[in-house]
Amino acid sequence: MNQVLIIAIGNELLSGKTVNTNSTFLAEKLTNLGLTVKKILTLPDEREIVVSELTNALIKKNYRIIIITGGLGPTWDDSTASFLAETLNVPLKIHPEGINIVTQRYQELYRNGLVDTEKITSARKKMAYLPVGAKPIYNPVGTAPGIYFDHKPSNCWIFCLPGVPKEMQEMFSIIEPQFHDIQKKEHLEFYEENLIVPFTDESLLAPFLDQVREKFNVWIKSLPKTYQEGENIMLIISFSSDKNGEAKNTVLKAKEYLNLLIKSK
Amino acid sequence: MNQVLIIAIGNELLSGKTVNTNSTFLAEKLTNLGLTVKKILTLPDEREIVVSELTNALIKKNYRIIIITGGLGPTWDDSTASFLAETLNVPLKIHPEGINIVTQRYQELYRNGLVDTEKITSARKKMAYLPVGAKPIYNPVGTAPGIYFDHKPSNCWIFCLPGVPKEMQEMFSIIEPQFHDIQKKEHLEFYEENLIVPFTDESLLAPFLDQVREKFNVWIKSLPKTYQEGENIMLIISFSSDKNGEAKNTVLKAKEYLNLLIKSK
Numbered sequence: 001m002n003q004v005l006i007i008a009i010g011n012e013l014l015s016g017k018t019v020n021t022n023s024t025f026l027a028e029k030l031t032n033l034g035l036t037v038k039k040i041l042t043l044p045d046e047r048e049i050v051v052s053e054l055t056n057a058l059i060k061k062n063y064r065i066i067i068i069t070g071g072l073g074p075t076w077d078d079s080t081a082s083f084l085a086e087t088l089n090v091p092l093k094i095h096p097e098g099i100n101i102v103t104q105r106y107q108e109l110y111r112n113g114l115v116d117t118e119k120i121t122s123a124r125k126k127m128a129y130l131p132v133g134a135k136p137i138y139n140p141v142g143t144a145p146g147i148y149f150d151h152k153p154s155n156c157w158i159f160c161l162p163g164v165p166k167e168m169q170e171m172f173s174i175i176e177p178q179f180h181d182i183q184k185k186e187h188l189e190f191y192e193e194n195l196i197v198p199f200t201d202e203s204l205l206a207p208f209l210d211q212v213r214e215k216f217n218v219w220i221k222s223l224p225k226t227y228q229e230g231e232n233i234m235l236i237i238s239f240s241s242d243k244n245g246e247a248k249n250t251v252l253k254a255k256e257y258l259n260l261l262i263k264s265k
Numbered sequence: 266m267n268q269v270l271i272i273a274i275g276n277e278l279l280s281g282k283t284v285n286t287n288s289t290f291l292a293e294k295l296t297n298l299g300l301t302v303k304k305i306l307t308l309p310d311e312r313e314i315v316v317s318e319l320t321n322a323l324i325k326k327n328y329r330i331i332i333i334t335g336g337l338g339p340t341w342d343d344s345t346a347s348f349l350a351e352t353l354n355v356p357l358k359i360h361p362e363g364i365n366i367v368t369q370r371y372q373e374l375y376r377n378g379l380v381d382t383e384k385i386t387s388a389r390k391k392m393a394y395l396p397v398g399a400k401p402i403y404n405p406v407g408t409a410p411g412i413y414f415d416h417k418p419s420n421c422w423i424f425c426l427p428g429v430p431k432e433m434q435e436m437f438s439i440i441e442p443q444f445h446d447i448q449k450k451e452h453l454e455f456y457e458e459n460l461i462v463p464f465t466d467e468s469l470l471a472p473f474l475d476q477v478r479e480k481f482n483v484w485i486k487s488l489p490k491t492y493q494e495g496e497n498i499m500l501i502i503s504f505s506s507d508k509n510g511e512a513k514n515t516v517l518k519a520k521e522y523l524n525l526l527i528k529s530k
Contacts (some may be wrong), residue, residue, distance in 0.1 A: 073467055
């Protein structure tokens with residue numbers, strides 16, 4: 001089981017103020033590890049909808065990993081920890097390691113002249129409240145700890161990462177080794193190649209792609225430009241496997257077969 | 266009822282190959298019309314998951330509008346019309362107006378030297394199959410017609426637009442007047458202002474924002490930079506209303522109150 005759900009929380013994503021690049025970053029990283037991102041959900045900062053979607057995802061037991069971004073900061077609408085606690089039906093509590101992280105980070109920022117005070121105000125303290133049973137994740141860039149919860153009943157690891165892209169990316173590199181472990185244990189491999197084909201017209205290329213897909217079960221995405229741009233189409237051929245060497249082997253064979261079909265057209 | 270669901274379909278979005286800018290474009294346009302985007306779903310080119318999500322959305326009757334992007338092209342994995350037909354439990358059939366659009370578009374492209382033949386191959390014909398009861402939408406850039414379906418049982422307009430951003434954007438401008446009609450009929454207004462506040466530290470700003478939110482029920486998003494960047498925080502204050510003038514009025518009052526709070530800190 002290697003399926004992933006990504007949830008991006010934040011009204012600014014639903015009002016079109018912010019492009020959801022966080023989910024794209026995570027999707028690429030996880031795909032390259034052989035994991036399969038099955039769904040990306042973008043949700044507003046609203047308790048009812050987030051709790052309902054999270055609850056559904058856990059009930060279905062479809063996901064080995066859920067990664068949530070956004071909503072960990074000190075303001076009123078940063079409620080991810082609280083949404084998660086409600087979903088898991090556990091209380092929120094100050095985590096001793098969490099408050100250490102927050103305190104230590106503000107002391108560092110204060111020493112470096114980046115904040116005006118090192119005092120742990122109630123807005124700062126808020127970030128150390130985690131669902132009982134969760135563990136904080138160190139934030140090397142910002143101040144809000146991330147959240148890790150191992151949800152045993154659905155065999156699902158839940159991670160909450162910050163919404164600020166730089167913070168999210170640095171924190172991801174801290175948790176990445178856990179995904180390497182899954183990859184190794186389940187022998188997950190992902191391989192892909194890009195190629196440019198001598199077609200500007202997707203409708204004439206389509207029958208060849210369908211033949212290759214049928215024969216090798218690879219995933220092929222054609223990325224057409226508009227006809228007006230008239231550029232040759234780029235293809236991505238990829239395959240995920242849990243057998244040693246199969247992914248690369250399959251993609252190379254599929255590519256060779258496609259080139260053959262195109263040459264003999 | 267002015268809630269919108271956006272669904273972006275395409276494996277390339279889930280493997281991190283492509284950033285989902287289409288959903289952001291639509292979210293911004295619709296928000297500015299006073300509509301409320303409640304959820305953005307990014308799904309793979311997979312029948313089971315798309316049909317299941319669409320079915321759920323229609324059953325719940327939460328949405329006045331569902332906009333789907335991607336999966337209208339001539340290749341095997343372009344199956345949005347078929348997913349929609351299965352969801353609605355109607356057959357796919359060649360639509361006379363749809364095949365006219367496809368034929369006419371290839372004739373134009375051929376005359377302009379942008380495609381090699383005007384012949385309607387089966388891959389091209391595929392794009393004119395619509396769920397029975399749907400109407401095609403003209404595609405001024407590409408060749409695949411969009412799809413419009415008025416789903417009366419859930420009072421929901423369903424639109425399928427192409428995944429190529431230029432095609433999607435041009436087609437959106439064709440359907441946009443329908444949304445203006447909803448806006449007018451329901452007196453929807455949306456107003457927002459951006460402002461920069463003299464804070465680099467979100468945790469010290471948070472208590473002021475909470476006061477303003479509580480008093481005016483506005484949505485305020487703070488867009489913090491990392492502490493290392495040390496830039497002042499930008500805020501977006503916005504309000505949606507169905508009462509004449511209320512949206513702008515509320516935002517301006519909230520902004521004035523916030524400035525007052527900050528000055529007297």
